[in-house]
Amino acid sequence: MRLTPVFSLTIFLLLITGPLGADDGYRLWLRYDEIADSPLRKSYAKALPRVFREGDSPQLCAAEEELLLGLSGLLGHGVESTAAAPAKGLILGVLGRSTSLDGLLSAEEQASLPDGGYALIGQGKQFYIAGKDDRGALYGAFAFLRYLQRGRPLDDLHLLDGPRVKNRLLNHWDNLDGTVERGYAGFSIWNWHQLPHYLDPRYTDYARANASIGINGAVVTNVNAKAIVFRRDYLQKAAALAEVFRPYGIRIYLTARFSAPIELGGLPTADPEDAAVKKWWQDKASEIYALIPDFGGFVVKANSEGQPGPREYGRTHAQGANLLADALAPHGGIVMWRAFVYSNEEPVDRAKQAYDEFVPLDGKFRDNVMVQVKNGPIDFQPREPVHPLFGSMPHTPLAMEFQITKEYLGQGTHLVGLGKMYEEVLQTDTYAEGPGTRVADIIDGSAYGDDRLTAMAGVANIGTARNWTGNLFGQADWYTFGRLAWNPTGKAEDYFREWSQMTFPNSPTVQETAQNLLAVSHEACVNYMTPLGLHHIMGPDHHYGPGPWIKDMPRADWTSVYYHKADAEGVGFDRTKTGSDALEQYTSRFAARYESPDSCPPAFLLWYHHLPWDHKLPSGNTLWAELCYSYHAGATKVGEMLKNWKSLSGRLDQERYESVRMHLEIQEKEAKWWRDACLAYFQSFSGMPVPAELEKPTHSLEYYEGLTFPYAPGIKAKW
Numbered sequence: 001m002r003l004t005p006v007f008s009l010t011i012f013l014l015l016i017t018g019p020l021g022a023d024d025g026y027r028l029w030l031r032y033d034e035i036a037d038s039p040l041r042k043s044y045a046k047a048l049p050r051v052f053r054e055g056d057s058p059q060l061c062a063a064e065e066e067l068l069l070g071l072s073g074l075l076g077h078g079v080e081s082t083a084a085a086p087a088k089g090l091i092l093g094v095l096g097r098s099t100s101l102d103g104l105l106s107a108e109e110q111a112s113l114p115d116g117g118y119a120l121i122g123q124g125k126q127f128y129i130a131g132k133d134d135r136g137a138l139y140g141a142f143a144f145l146r147y148l149q150r151g152r153p154l155d156d157l158h159l160l161d162g163p164r165v166k167n168r169l170l171n172h173w174d175n176l177d178g179t180v181e182r183g184y185a186g187f188s189i190w191n192w193h194q195l196p197h198y199l200d201p202r203y204t205d206y207a208r209a210n211a212s213i214g215i216n217g218a219v220v221t222n223v224n225a226k227a228i229v230f231r232r233d234y235l236q237k238a239a240a241l242a243e244v245f246r247p248y249g250i251r252i253y254l255t256a257r258f259s260a261p262i263e264l265g266g267l268p269t270a271d272p273e274d275a276a277v278k279k280w281w282q283d284k285a286s287e288i289y290a291l292i293p294d295f296g297g298f299v300v301k302a303n304s305e306g307q308p309g310p311r312e313y314g315r316t317h318a319q320g321a322n323l324l325a326d327a328l329a330p331h332g333g334i335v336m337w338r339a340f341v342y343s344n345e346e347p348v349d350r351a352k353q354a355y356d357e358f359v360p361l362d363g364k365f366r367d368n369v370m371v372q373v374k375n376g377p378i379d380f381q382p383r384e385p386v387h388p389l390f391g392s393m394p395h396t397p398l399a400m401e402f403q404i405t406k407e408y409l410g411q412g413t414h415l416v417g418l419g420k421m422y423e424e425v426l427q428t429d430t431y432a433e434g435p436g437t438r439v440a441d442i443i444d445g446s447a448y449g450d451d452r453l454t455a456m457a458g459v460a461n462i463g464t465a466r467n468w469t470g471n472l473f474g475q476a477d478w479y480t481f482g483r484l485a486w487n488p489t490g491k492a493e494d495y496f497r498e499w500s501q502m503t504f505p506n507s508p509t510v511q512e513t514a515q516n517l518l519a520v521s522h523e524a525c526v527n528y529m530t531p532l533g534l535h536h537i538m539g540p541d542h543h544y545g546p547g548p549w550i551k552d553m554p555r556a557d558w559t560s561v562y563y564h565k566a567d568a569e570g571v572g573f574d575r576t577k578t579g580s581d582a583l584e585q586y587t588s589r590f591a592a593r594y595e596s597p598d599s600c601p602p603a604f605l606l607w608y609h610h611l612p613w614d615h616k617l618p619s620g621n622t623l624w625a626e627l628c629y630s631y632h633a634g635a636t637k638v639g640e641m642l643k644n645w646k647s648l649s650g651r652l653d654q655e656r657y658e659s660v661r662m663h664l665e666i667q668e669k670e671a672k673w674w675r676d677a678c679l680a681y682f683q684s685f686s687g688m689p690v691p692a693e694l695e696k697p698t699h700s701l702e703y704y705e706g707l708t709f710p711y712a713p714g715i716k717a718k719w
């Protein structure tokens, strides 16, 4: 993104010589193309002739550099910095430290800004970006640019904003060998082999993109962790990344393998109550902080999917987490202990395990521990009810873990705007502290009046793909996640709009279409994959494509039949009192809505109920017919999405147009494949006809069962 002269010349030559000069999407939403609306551009140019930075912290310098880059691009001419506050122009600084900002805000306004907050103010001929702290100034600079990128008026500018969540992290499931677990955008961008000596310019662009949406932490290694990352040479590599990230306000975190004291330290045990084990972690933490003074902390997956953990020693998750927390505490680090526990013993209902293991531990964790909970109780399905832990651990700070990579949602191929799904989860009322206790309120700490430690983590969808995410619209998921981590009560549609305006500048028609694709695509995906509360019926291991027929696996809960339980009588997982009673893990107000099939929202019907095929729904349709209509609605919607995108031909650069078109063409075929395969399968039980006005599955069930994906990307390590 930062252009050297030789590179710029190459780009220029390519632009005039042919197709290679097309736009590959590398610049993400930080495009800074010259504003086409000339009166608007001129008015900006007149107001912002130069930039003055008061202060010289690395974050302020990064903010100024970005402003100069952005303004020069947007205004179409070089904008320079000055050594003193200009009578007319942009002034950047930190409140309380930069004297040019004195008196800018009222005392109340200043006090209302949280750490990382900022104010954008226009006063006479001067415009101010005033950070509450250095990071705040940086976020303010990006917000100001976003403002201009979106063509907003500068008159009466008076805007205060700040993050509602303190730790906003990307979790990379990146392995040290360069592969990415559940990664669908190429290989890992971290080149461990060449670090710390070679610093890929991508690291800086990555940090800029994250800072622009307020991400302030990066967990660079897979939760299925390797102990070797704690070896000194690897720590030096991590330190080199941390240095690149620092000016952009991003702290580095590592995943901690619980058995590292054995594997790396040569100890006979990793028992959290063992003195030598405690010392090993304390020494390791000191070593890390000597190299990385602002190190964020550890993310841990323990006693889940074969990962080692405290339970091997008869200890609890709390004892395990506290061991690491005590080692980090003197240095200010935190532990994010994952609640995604998937035990070696087969559970009666997998959806219940985390609650059973963690609720008894509420209040037993150290102050610098968070429990990191996936949005739903199974595993990143297209749609899940919220995790029962939200609202059930009032004395433990809970971090939200969302997936940005789309493991079960068409991966790098399908366009599925995840923002709607994030919003649905965050807005869900848990009733934990009475009506109106939304998941968002638990995440930002307001539900319990304690916001000392708050966090939201997103499993990254970033790789070496030229456009970072493989599917161009995957960029929007990264963007929306960051914006919602900043403000979990925000509306996905607002962020879709922002992203579309910044990603397709100067073309309102393209922006509108892009925004609409993001808005409708999640519901479409749920419909063509897992409507009415169905879940986990994807192909095994790779989780791509339909596989409702999967049975006979080493474990029952790896099969699809475990989750849908279809038979001649009906379909669905009974999680009420007559079944696994998973509903009992929620507040009674919450459970009341779902307990009876009559009041249960159709979106979660088969998540909670096993119902006869001819069960009548509020729509008047039988369950079978509703299933058919839903699958068809999903596939039809993708057809519309493709058609809408195709109407944009010629309105944007060919490369991005084609890349989205090709992905949508695949998605349309695969949505039909999902629809037909699932209907053929479920019909083998229901024995009922597909409603006459709908297309029947083209092939036999045997045909769909025969389609396999032996070589899928992003598969997890075996356990």
Ligand SMILES: CO[C@H]1[C@H](O)[C@@H](O)[C@H](O)O[C@@H]1C(=O)O
Residues within 6 Å of the ligand: 173, 181, 182, 223, 224, 301, 305, 340, 379, 380, 407, 715, 716
């Ligand atoms: C990193 O492992 C992943 C695993 O690949 C994935 O299939 C599942 O979604 O969740 C695991 C987890 O979240 O730990």
